[in-house]
Amino acid sequence: MQAFEILEHTADIGIKAYGNTLKEAFENAALGMFSLITNPENIKSRLSKEIFVEAEDRESLLVEWLNEIIYRFEVDYEVYKRFEIIDWDEEYRLRAIVYGEELDLGRHEIKTQIKACSYHMLKIEREDCWYAQVIFDV
Amino acid sequence: MIEILEQIDENIWKIPVGYKTGMRVPGIVYASEALLIKAQEDKALEQVANVSHLPGIVLASYAMPDIHWGYGFPIGGVAATDYEEGTISPGGVGFDINCGVRLIRTDLLVSDVKSSFEKLMIEIAGNVPKGVGSRGKIRLSQREMANLMEEGVTWAIKRGYGWQEDIELAEDGGCLKGADPSKVSNRAFERGRDQVGTLGAGNHFLEVQEVVDIFDEVAANAFGLFKGQLVVMIHSGSRGVGHQICTDYIKVMDRVVNRLGIVLPDRQLGCAPIHSQEGRDYYSAMACAVNYAFTNRQILAHWVRQSFEHVLKKSAESLGMRLVYDVCHNIAKIEEHDVDGRRRKLCVHRKGATRAFGPNSPLVPAPYREIGQPVLIPGDMGSASYVLVGTDKAMKETFGSTCHGAGRVMSRSQAKKKVNAQELRQNLESMGIKVIAGSLGLLSEEAPVAYKDVSQVVEVCHKSGIAKKVAKMRPLGVLKG
Numbered sequence: 001m002q003a004f005e006i007l008e009h010t011a012d013i014g015i016k017a018y019g020n021t022l023k024e025a026f027e028n029a030a031l032g033m034f035s036l037i038t039n040p041e042n043i044k045s046r047l048s049k050e051i052f053v054e055a056e057d058r059e060s061l062l063v064e065w066l067n068e069i070i071y072r073f074e075v076d077y078e079v080y081k082r083f084e085i086i087d088w089d090e091e092y093r094l095r096a097i098v099y100g101e102e103l104d105l106g107r108h109e110i111k112t113q114i115k116a117c118s119y120h121m122l123k124i125e126r127e128d129c130w131y132a133q134v135i136f137d138v
Numbered sequence: 139m140i141e142i143l144e145q146i147d148e149n150i151w152k153i154p155v156g157y158k159t160g161m162r163v164p165g166i167v168y169a170s171e172a173l174l175i176k177a178q179e180d181k182a183l184e185q186v187a188n189v190s191h192l193p194g195i196v197l198a199s200y201a202m203p204d205i206h207w208g209y210g211f212p213i214g215g216v217a218a219t220d221y222e223e224g225t226i227s228p229g230g231v232g233f234d235i236n237c238g239v240r241l242i243r244t245d246l247l248v249s250d251v252k253s254s255f256e257k258l259m260i261e262i263a264g265n266v267p268k269g270v271g272s273r274g275k276i277r278l279s280q281r282e283m284a285n286l287m288e289e290g291v292t293w294a295i296k297r298g299y300g301w302q303e304d305i306e307l308a309e310d311g312g313c314l315k316g317a318d319p320s321k322v323s324n325r326a327f328e329r330g331r332d333q334v335g336t337l338g339a340g341n342h343f344l345e346v347q348e349v350v351d352i353f354d355e356v357a358a359n360a361f362g363l364f365k366g367q368l369v370v371m372i373h374s375g376s377r378g379v380g381h382q383i384c385t386d387y388i389k390v391m392d393r394v395v396n397r398l399g400i401v402l403p404d405r406q407l408g409c410a411p412i413h414s415q416e417g418r419d420y421y422s423a424m425a426c427a428v429n430y431a432f433t434n435r436q437i438l439a440h441w442v443r444q445s446f447e448h449v450l451k452k453s454a455e456s457l458g459m460r461l462v463y464d465v466c467h468n469i470a471k472i473e474e475h476d477v478d479g480r481r482r483k484l485c486v487h488r489k490g491a492t493r494a495f496g497p498n499s500p501l502v503p504a505p506y507r508e509i510g511q512p513v514l515i516p517g518d519m520g521s522a523s524y525v526l527v528g529t530d531k532a533m534k535e536t537f538g539s540t541c542h543g544a545g546r547v548m549s550r551s552q553a554k555k556k557v558n559a560q561e562l563r564q565n566l567e568s569m570g571i572k573v574i575a576g577s578l579g580l581l582s583e584e585a586p587v588a589y590k591d592v593s594q595v596v597e598v599c600h601k602s603g604i605a606k607k608v609a610k611m612r613p614l615g616v617l618k619g
Contacts, residue, residue, distance in 0.1 A: 008206040008549040029474050037270075059405075060392065067385050074378055075328045077271060103271050110270040111579040112550065113339035113619065114382040115233045119388065119405035120209030135209050137233040137381075138340055138550065 001129060005031030014113065014121065014135040023085050025130040026065060026094070030083035033066055033117070033136065037073065038108045043081040046101040051094075058091050059122050062132055065094055066117040077103040112138050140178050143167070149203070149602045153187050153521035160401060161190040166198040169398040169537075170485050170598050172310060176547055176590065177205045185212035188403045189451055192217060193411075194224020196484060200536055202491050203598035204545030204590065208232070210406030211491035216539045221472060221483035225400075225416045228424070229390060229411035230487030231470050233384040235424055236431035237342075237375030238466040239514040240308070241525065242439055243361075244446070245458030246368040248348045248614065254449055259346065259615040260443040260570050266344060268337040269576030269619040276437070277332045284319035285610055286334065290429035292434045299440040301461075306315055306503050308464035309493060312432040313473070318422035319470065322379075322385050326423075329378025333357070339580050339619025342374045343516070343545075344438065347523060347611035357527045357608045359507045369611060370436050373516045375468070376431035383427045387420045412606055421470070428469060435464060449566065461526070463503075463512040465492050467542040475537050486537050493607045494528035494540040498598035502528070513605050515596060517544050519616045520566055520586030524596050524607065531603035540605035554579065566616070575618040584618065 005012030015032035019025030036041060053068050055061035072078060080100035087095040115137040123133040145153040146166075151174060153165030165186035169177060177183055179555040182205050189211055190199035196218045205214035208323050210229030219225055251258060267274045278286065286293045291305050291312025305311050337344055349367040352358045363369070376383075391408030394400075394416050394536075410417040439461065443454035450457065464575070470487045495502050502511045513526040519545075532538050548556070560576035566573050575581040599605040 006551050008551060010182075010549055011213055011546045013208060013550050056393065056396075058387070064389075071325055071382070072330065075325075093456075103505075105271055108271075109579060110339070110577050112583070113270045113580070115340075116385045118229075118233075119392070120208040120409070122405060137209060 003028040003135065007133065007135070009135055012135055012138050014133065016131055016133045019130045022090055022130045023088070025132045026062060027083045027085055029062060029132045029134065030066060030069055033069065033114065036049055036112045037114055038110055039077055040081040042081050042107050045082060045099040047078070048097050048099045051098055052095045053094050054092060058124055061092065061094055061118050062124060063119060065120065069098065070114055070116065079103050079108050114135050114138055120131065140174065145149065146261050147602070148558065153183065155501040158403065160403065161187055162189045163195050164192055164196045165201065166618040168598060168602055168604060169203050169205065170594065173203050173590065173594060175596060180207040182207045182212045185254060186215065188266050188407060189215055189217050189308060190251065190408055191402050192225055192227060192407065193400060194527040195221040196220055200539070202539065202541040203595045204490070204541040204543055206545045207350065210404055211489040214541065214545060215489045216487065216491045216536055218475070218484040218486045219535045221412060224412055224485055225409035226412045226420060226470055226485050227407055227487065228384050228387040228420055230489050231384065231424060232468045232489050233381045234375040234468055235380030235383060235427035236466045237468045238431060238435065238464060239373050239516050240435045240439060240464035241462040241514050242370040242442060243363060243458065243460055243462050244368050247366045248368050251368060252431040258445065258449045262344065262442060263574045263617055265441040265445050266337055266617060267335065267616060270339045272336070274332045274334060274336040276335050279517065280327055283327055283330060286433055287319045287322065287426035287429050288317050289313060290432045291451060294433050294542040297338045299437045302462045304436060306426045307461040308432055312436065312464065314425040314428040316422055317425035317429050319426055321419045321423040322383060326379050326382035326386065329382045335376040335432065336377060337374050337438065337617065337619055338377055339576065341584060341617055343434065344617040345371045345518065345613045347371055347613050349609050350612050351610040353607040354527065360511055361508055361525060361608065362460060363525065363609045370442050371514070371516060373433050374435055376427040377434065378501060379430045380427035383423045387423065390416050390420070390501060395495045424470065426586055428466065434466065448539050460619045463514060465514050467492060473537065476531070484537065486548055488539055490542050491539045493538055494526070494532040496528045496530040496533045496536045513540055515525060515541060515543055517583065517592035518586040518589040519571065519613055520569065521592055523611045524592065525609040526596065526599065526605035527554070527608050529603055529606055532605060536604050541595050542600050544589040544595055546588055547590050550583040553585050554582045555585065557582040571613050572615045574616070577619065580619055599618050
């Protein structure tokens with residue numbers, strides 16, 4: 001099973017992230033999104049940060065989770081490569097630790113500017129495995 | 139999809155109300171047959187129909203000829219809702235609130251700067267922060283940022299970033315009324331504190347251009363444009379402030395929609411009655427981002443003027459570097475329009491569309507009032523950009539709106555696969571276009587091949603009368619994020 005795939009969209013870009021568990025699909029969605037921003041292979045795991053988000057339902061929890069990471073990246077000038085959900089109720093609350101380092105434009109080429117995660121075509125479903133689909137504004 | 143469209147004029151198509159259950163008004167699409175075929179390859183026309191579900195929508199859900207697939211609204215979408223009974227939708231404005239364009243003229247001919255052109259581009263690139271993750275030159279306290287949000291361009295002028303006359307030559311005088319910084323989250327403040335005076339990335343750019351064609355001498359004269367002239371176009375928006383405000387309020391609207399039981403085909407269309415607490419709060423916060431974007435472009439323009447002064451050793455005033463105009467491409471505004479012979483107050487959403495007010499509108503700056511409002515249309519970096527002028531026909535048919543650009547035809551990942559950035563840069567340089575880019579990956583995404591032909595889009599606006607061609611420019615130097 002691949003972690004995620006890129007969804008084609010004319011103006012913007014999306015991802016479909018997979019997981020054997022819902023938790024893994026959420027983690028892979030964050031990894032997929034950050035892979036659009038910069039290549040995770042060039043990121044060292046030098047710092048970690050706790051993230052907590054709350055939402056009205058499972059779909060908006062995914063949007064909140066991804067928007068929180070965009071916000072952290074932009075305000076703290078940090079890049080992340082590992083996303084670990086440590087505590088959640090699968091629906092309304094999520095606590096996670098993200099690992100990465102300070103942004104260094106010399107080593108971290110920015111491939112895509114992601115402005116936000118939208119609700120357009122937002123989908124979380126279970127087929128053979130779990131998948132989570134989102135479209136970003138870029 | 140295309141079979142159900144009714145052709146009502148050469149370049150006007152109707153999506154009937156019955157196409158989807160829940161449509162309140164028809165969809166009206168301005169497009170040539172060729173552009174229409176492009177638009178139906180993805181979900182853009184579907185989105186025109188989706189927008190018509192908004193409570194209080196008036197007359198129709200419109201799409202301009204540069205229509206393409208967005209999120210919620212199509213890009214190139216225009217929807218007006220009744221001010222008393224209608225709704226306002228953050229998705230109808232988008233994440234990049236007041237993404238827009240300003241054009242600065244000069245008295246210079248391109249031939250006047252031939253020997254110093256390279257130096258000029260390097261100077262501008264050194265003065266204008268661009269790209270993602272690069273810090274701006276100005277860092278604002280919370281209080282200063284609140285002042286900026288309330289005052290718009292005037293804030294910049296008071297601090298020496300520009301000329302007094304710049305205020306009058308921007309849409310709304312560079313300040314949308316009703317901004318209330320207390321409706322803006324701390325997060326939006328944090329994202330914006332060091333981004334004012336930054337270009338950003340994606341489709342944003344700064345171009346030095348040559349006026350290559352004049353179609354309307356009278357209007358061109360009024361706008362101060364002539365053939366062979368050097369001009370500068372700036373395309374940028376409200377940066378992280380707008381992105382965060384939209385993010386925050388889409389969440390708020392999601393709750394309103396559930397509470398009021400509003401049925402919408404796409405969650406991104408979330409909205410609230412204009413006069414509800416949530417609707418008013420969003421408008422007040424949106425206006426803050428609108429003013430932040432106006433100020434951002436004002437400061438960028440100031441640094442462009444300084445760059446010219448430094449390289450050419452003449453004052454910007456003596457080089458005639460006057461602002462032609464500054465327009466918004468993503469905005470919701472309270473405006474009055476004639477609807478079926480009755481004057482009505484409306485909330486006009488323009489998502490990837492430009493206001494195009496015709497002659498004699500009191501909202502057009504005095505120097506242009508007899509001619510109509512300048513409309514600035516940025517193209518892709520390899521082809522052309524246009525100046526158009528607003529018309530009476532646009533006032534009658536599209537709530538005074540027209541297209542905003544070329545519109546994409548190819549996804550970003552496709553463009554990246556197809557286009558080698560180094561080759562692209564070489565190709566452009568062989569066409570005489572100098573490119574300075576923050577990131578090569580971002581450059582490929584924005585390759586000319588990923589866009590529709592802007593001339594075709596402009597032609598449809600011109601022929602259908604929702605704006606008239608004034609001038610065409612070609613890029614000479616491109617600065618990208």
